Amino acid sequence: MKQTNRRGFLSAAAALMMGLTGLTPAIAQADSYPTRPITMLVGYKAGGQTDLVGRATAKVLSDQLGVPVNVVNKPGGGGVLAAHELKKAKADGYTLLFHANSVINTEPLMLKRVDFVPDDFEYAGMITAYQTALATQKDAPYNTVAEFVAWAKDNPGFSYGALSPTSRMIMEEIAKANNLDVNIVPLKGGGDMLNALLGNQVALVLSGGIHYKYPDQLKSIAALTTFRHPSAPEVETINEAGYQLGMDSRTTLILPMGTPREMLEKLSTALKAAETDETFAKVVAAANIPIMYMDLDQAKAEMQRSYENNKAIMERAGIEPK
């Protein structure tokens, strides 16, 4: 309750200040940016993996920029709600979204109700990457996709756990190419997925990277990104295995379209400090999330590249947004 009051007071103060400075040109504001607290939206409930990294990032940004960075959780639709809210926000650099860029480079390709394109937003940088992988039990009799396919042919009706439309699509593509008989088990959330995997309910799942916390019980058979994972560099990527299905997602600082470049640069520089920040390193290391910093220009290029890449994959798979 204390926080709500404070937030209410801050926003009242902020509104007052906006009224006073409303007439000065944007450039002058960019010079002194930031002069007041920044609101960082996170599109997940408090306490999740991305929320955690977001809070650690907020702390780094706050230390670097010298103003408080307040995290506000806006859960709903896997970040789509938060992104909608950001799109409507003022492009003054004081509202930003910390989220997986999949909300822009994948969700719109799957859902008809989401119509974002990379050019709807500005990007101040990217900081961590998700180690999405096909994961299974340590003692499973296959270590690569090829071995898995051979095993699956001998075991028709095997079970695969899927958390998201993308993870269904990947298995359906592999099954289509090899004529496999698969039962896709719907899973809800990371906890459900770990239960299914550790309890030997399913033969394979698509994991967002959480399985790397269980080096004794679980392993990856393929990285679903375009790069090999720092947590398991010996495991091939899905593209190397011969299926062009690699899709990257990274935590990204997203801002409303039209935010002045000076502000983006300041945020980008502040974000870079996270690369060497001790607390930040501790948080992401405990969650097995690799730091892969990209500055604002690299981030913009990466958004464009990943969007095109994912779009091509969806088109090949014949996925229509629904």
Add this chain to the structure above:
Amino acid sequence: MEYLLTGFQHVLTPVTLLWVTVGVTLGYILGALPGLGKATGVAVCIPLTFYLPPVAAIAMLIGIAKGSAAGSAVSAILLNTPGEPSSAPTALDGYPLARQGKAQKALKMGLFASVIGDFLSTLILIALAAPLAQYALLIGPVELCAILLFSLTFIGGLAGRSMLKGLIAAAFGVFFATIGIETETFIPRLTFGLLELDEGISLVPMAIGMLAVAEMVVQGGNARQLDQEAQAFADSSNPDDRRVTWGEWRRCLPVIGRGTLIGAVVGILPGLGASVGSFLSYGATQRASKTPEKFGSGMIEGVAAAESADNAVVPSSFVPLFALGIPGSVIAAILIAALVLHGLTPGPLMFREQPQMVADIYAAMLCASVILLIVGYAGQRLFAQVIRVPIRLIIPGVLFLCCIGAYMETNSIFSIYVMLAFALLGFFSRKLGFSFVTFLIGFVIGPNLELTFRQSLQLLNHDPMRLAGHPIAILFGVLTIVTVALIARSNARLAARQAADSDAVPTQQS
């Protein structure tokens, strides 16, 4: 064991004890205030945990969980507005007791049942976390589906006077729970294009509207009568109405034991949560009772059953977290965040690499139980005064807190609309005698049942013969059929008896 002793040394320092007390007190107060609860407490405290030492931060979060589970009984008993959905069964008997002038008795029994359930369940966690978690993994979707099906039979006991109305309410609960993105095809159901509904109707604002706001509206309509009643019983107090008598202890101890066991088991199983625990315990107690028809009119056993299970769920929901790294509850998910922040990874590795840390947390949990008893006992005297406050002063305050509680869940005004919509539904269900408890059961169990059923279909390869490999599921399936048959028989008998002596004894309003 050595670790645990050292753990107590670490925890019994002024600083750590202070934070445990802060957590328990905050949780208890938030739980006792209608509309606010765990969710609010956690939202306030996450930023705080960044700056505390690990044990203090984790102890505080655990304190909030324990405190709010116990505190929610207070508003359930005094105002008939459960602070959390899991205390809804507490209100069924607690509120009638309060209206009979036995508020202090009900509050004390609620607190004792909470603390005993909590303490025993913590001991179970300490002794058995690792082996239990391994067994819990044997409970896959197929088994879970059968267990959930069995839990639905408890609707019969909780339906109130009319089984038909109870079932209708439960069906409505299931219906509202189907809103949102469907897990297999990812097509949104009944969302009317509202992105806010993609993840379904959130339990917290729904329960606040249904349980607290609607109740306030109903009480607003009877304000004068309620105030007169309060006047009457405030003057005539018998000391036995303010304490728990020996006879009641004897009757309640087995009930608390059963509640603890049910709560502990439900906490370990994935995805069930505190509400299922307290509903099951209440239903089981009612069924085991010699006078099941008296439940809902002020049976102290009802309070003991619901509260002991409600609190027993909290520690045991940490079993999968500590042993496997799988969060079993909202608080557990937040705890992961707190642990990770301080460089700890929950899971099997934690026991091996940081045994001292685990022991410290255990010690903090046991201390939190004891502190809960002290805080609760002191707080009750204060809260019990609420009953003397005229209703017209209570209602605006409660409505204000409800709005805050609903808003803080998602930081959006949409949650308040959800709350208001369900307040309307709750109002009419009260007026027309539909049970909101069975509605809640339908809402909580329905979606889990659907998910596990879909999972089971896939896992069994759509082949019923494969069920042979799941003996636990078969057992619960048979239990379900037997229970339904028994309920049908006893209902037929009850109806016959009621028809015979309906003129002599007016039936109890529930």
